[in-house]
Amino acid sequence: MKFLDEYRDARIARTLAKEVAANTTRDWVLMEICGGQTHTIMRYGLDEILPKQIELVHGPGCPVCVTPLETIDKAIALALHPDVILVSYGDMLRVPGSNSDLFRAKAEGADVRVAYSPSEAVKIARANPDKKVVFLAIGFETTAPANAMAAWLAKRDGLKNLSLLVSHVLVPPAIRALLATPENRVQGFIAPGHVCTVMGYSEYEGLVRDFNVPIVVGGFEPVDLLEAVLMLVKQLERGEARVENQYVRSVTYQGNVRAQEVVREVFEIADQKWRGIGMIPNSGLRLSDAYADYDANRIFDLDLISADEPAECISAKVLQGLRKPTDCPAFAIRCTPENPLGAPMVSSEGACAAYYHYRRHAGSLTKIAV
Template sequence: MRFLDEFNDPELARRLFDEIERLATREWAIMEVCGGQTHSIIRNGIDQLLPDSIELIHGPGCPVCVTPLGVIDKALEIAALPEVIFCSFGDMLRVPGSQHDLFQIRSEGGDIRVVYSPLDAVRLAEEHPDRQVVFFAIGFETTAPPNAMTVHLAHQRGLTNFSVLVSHVLVPPAIEALCSSPTSRVDAFLAAGHVCSVMGTWQYGPLVDAYQVPIVVTGFEPLDVLDGIRRAVAQLEAGEARLENAYERVVSSAGNAAAQAMIEDVFQVCDRQWRGIGEIPASGWRLSDRYADFDAELRFGVSDVDAPESSLCRSGEVLQGLIKPHECEAFGKECTPRAPLGATMVSSEGACAAYYQYRRLDVVPVEVGVG
């Protein structure tokens, strides 16, 4: 893999910081939509080095964070069944449901496997015909194509012991919900580059036009993020609102046609609850009717689990950029990565986890002598 050092070059970064400083004549609030970008920003300290006039607001693009509590509880219920091998991306294991997390189910004997590729779950189903293999299909448009592929393959191979628990979410409806919210402070968006690598950029033009807000498709390495910010500030200062692609080495306007066809075949758009935010119309994918046989909710009869959130957790406001993580009263006290109240404190892409992990020195007192 190339381009790791090239896009982390301190000298080029310095030039971009200078350029942003030169451009910015007033205060702007820019939201990076994707949690991967949030972590890159906090981890590399990009927000510390930007001029004070540029505020970065951390968006809702963390798939683990927005998966509703009710869906986590369904996952826990299915994963505890003795006949089930429950397959998940590693990120999901520590996300709290209303009672437990998947780690606890595993320590109590649940057969939970971390998979790196969703197709590993299909392979497990072939290797264990006597077991029910369930794959936890969550994520944004990025993970949807391989997740759809599992269902496609299982169907093609006639597997009757494979199913998926689907909770997919979509970026454009979330941006639209933020733009139309009366409390939104966002002046421009950095769109999630990897989502656009699948879906292309064409979905964002109508949002730019409807809300007169600049959207810059942005990558994840430090220089990518800085270039996205620079372009957003340049548009704002010029009084423009355009769709720009600052991640051209990966993203085309049409996106990945084969991946979109796979999604089209397996999923259909549905309304979706976002953890901490609420329901956003037409903001998710569920299995299309022709693949209903592979729906784990139907197979295990768990479609009616409903669970209330912790009243202390303000992750919804964090996910909408209304508060910074450390402005939540529970941050670092009742809520830590060890005992998280909300998923934003768990996921490697969650804003609360990023602040706790990398900014603890500034925002919470540190215990000495543990360890």
């Protein structure tokens, strides 16, 4: 398939892996931010073809995983309201809240519908004027413009029965929080290509300056990721720290300006809790006051609740790249995708789920020569 096969080409991938090996003289710890990138690394076994000195650790960029427990609990409570239709992205349905998930709510009679796009929530609201339609608006900067458009359309058309339960997270503040922790091991970042398609990459320049850490905007296919690793290694070996763009076929410096405008129109920056990590200042988006009428948090009486992950879960350390999923004593035993103990096991893009699905056997594998 055009525009995909060339980025999955085994010969190019091996050539890149060899070039990484030729350029590596010492150990480097690199983090890919996005869960989609983690998924590709595990699915294609990219860590197997990279030299031993390159350690890939997996960042917090799985929007489903980092959505706080209380947001899931609120969504479930809203869904069980007989007047409410809850509309969600598909992979949120299996995410466990404190004691249920949306699939179970659906089995208990809740009207939960899967949408590919937030505009479907607008359509459902128009078609069901006697129902209150709540869209579970989660994600990183990637989904923010489309989620914002749903609120924008509702306001423009005077739709009174659509609201958004918002849990939006932002990448640069999360990287800043990781770099600021004393235990940080990460020496270079692969920034998420889809987020940067929307936002551009100017906002990573401050991180490079403040922490002297190289950041390469990377794509999602094996060749993209290997090339991004190569670009990072070259910078690190030369003692450089710059923002570079590997994902040039999608990402520009300024990003999608019109998408940014609608996000700024509808949302404002706010402190945000990340499941498995905790509160990070200015790391989220909430609906601005002008859109208060579309904010499920304000129009429904949702009590503040706070819930914690089971103590055994080491997700905070996994999401900061301090530990590997396989370091966890509960991994694949008490914690599985069917019964996850913590955030990174809940979505297929979470680091623990990616290890579970693709690499449980990894202990028996040896690194293969490139």
